[in-house]
Amino acid sequence: MSQSPIPYRPTIRLMDTHAGGDVSRIVIGGISPLPGDTVRAQMEYLRDDADGLRKLLLFEPHGIPEMSIDLIVPATDPAAAAGYIIMEVMGYPIYSGSNTICTATAVLEAGIVPKREGIQHFTLEAPAGLVKIEARVENGVVEGITCEGLPSYIDTHRATIHVPTIGDVTYSVAYSGGFYALVDATELGFSLTLDEERALAACAHKIVEAIQAERGFSHYTLGDVGPLPFLHFMGPVEQVADDFYRSRSTTYVHPGVICRSTTGTGTSARLALMNLEGRINPGDRLETISLRETGFIGKFTGTRQEGPHQVVENTITGKSYVLAHSDIVVNCDDPMVECAGLLPVLSQRRVDQG
Known part of the structure; x- marks a missing residue:
């Protein structure tokens, strides 16, 4: 039985990465703007009212609990290049070193922050606040990320x-x-x-x-x-x-x-x-x-x-590796997919719109 009357199947665009073996699934597209005037407030909205995104990407058939999810959102602080919200099996930590290393790599690989040879600096906005990043790029490859620990x-x-x-x-x-x-x-x-x-x-x-x-x-x-x-x-x-x-x-x-x-x-x-x-x-x-x-x-x-x-x-300091680029198709007719708490955050663009 269908869990939703939506006549299309939304997609979520992902970049899978890992740092030290911990897989961080970076969400880079397919999610609507979230309510909240800070990244922390947006995290709290997901936690309290739209936890379906975390569950969809961490559990079968799309994921496993050992992974983490990092949703890239626009920064609310003008000092930051991007914001990110961390989702893990235990909930919504306000900060994570491995997830920050992976997210910093992803924003460079996705062109959200232009990648430059040598050492470059930028700032991300976590639910915990602003995080300064130093990236080392050699021959077009992100070879190392140093981030502030809390x-x-x-x-x-x-x-x-x-x-x-x-x-x-x-x-x-x-x-x-x-x-x-x-x-x-x-x-x-x-x-x-x-x-x-x-x-x-x-x-x-x-x-x-x-x-x-x-x-x-x-x-x-x-x-x-x-x-x-x-x-x-x-x-x-x-x-x-x-x-x-x-x-x-x-x-x-x-x-x-x-x-x-x-x-x-x-x-x-x-x-x-x-x-x-x-x-x-x-x-x-x-x-x-x-x-x-x-x-x-x-x-x-x-x-x-x-x-x-x-x-x-x-x-x-650590290094993140890009594992895959993919689009997940959200099929609410699938009995293994729970769309409750997910539909409010999905972009309304259809699959055939690219």
């Missing part, structure tokens, strides 16, 4: 919680775009290799559930941002140069879902913890290495005091 801080340092079937677990909590539990992988018996992926997801889920049941967290300006969603497993830190460190890492984001990359916000969280523990200085860099041997480089650029918190300023 100011990050440690909320809780080395607390202990009892987790059923695991035992007592020591954890810290950072805010770096979302609240992260940070745990030592070695203390839990993990080496952070690919064959451990399923066990890491199961272990992280139990720890996150236990923390959520025991307490909540509040950001110093944002207030209550919901239950702690993420857990970052930390491997041993190796110093490979005077100002350069390396550590295996992996991030849990949803039941059964371990990120392919180490995540930009997870890397920012690590910098905040290393700063608190006196193990890193301004100008130092940390490369986090994933289960799939991909990496992001976080740079500790400075600190400032925000109330009781010493906030770490940082950047994240």
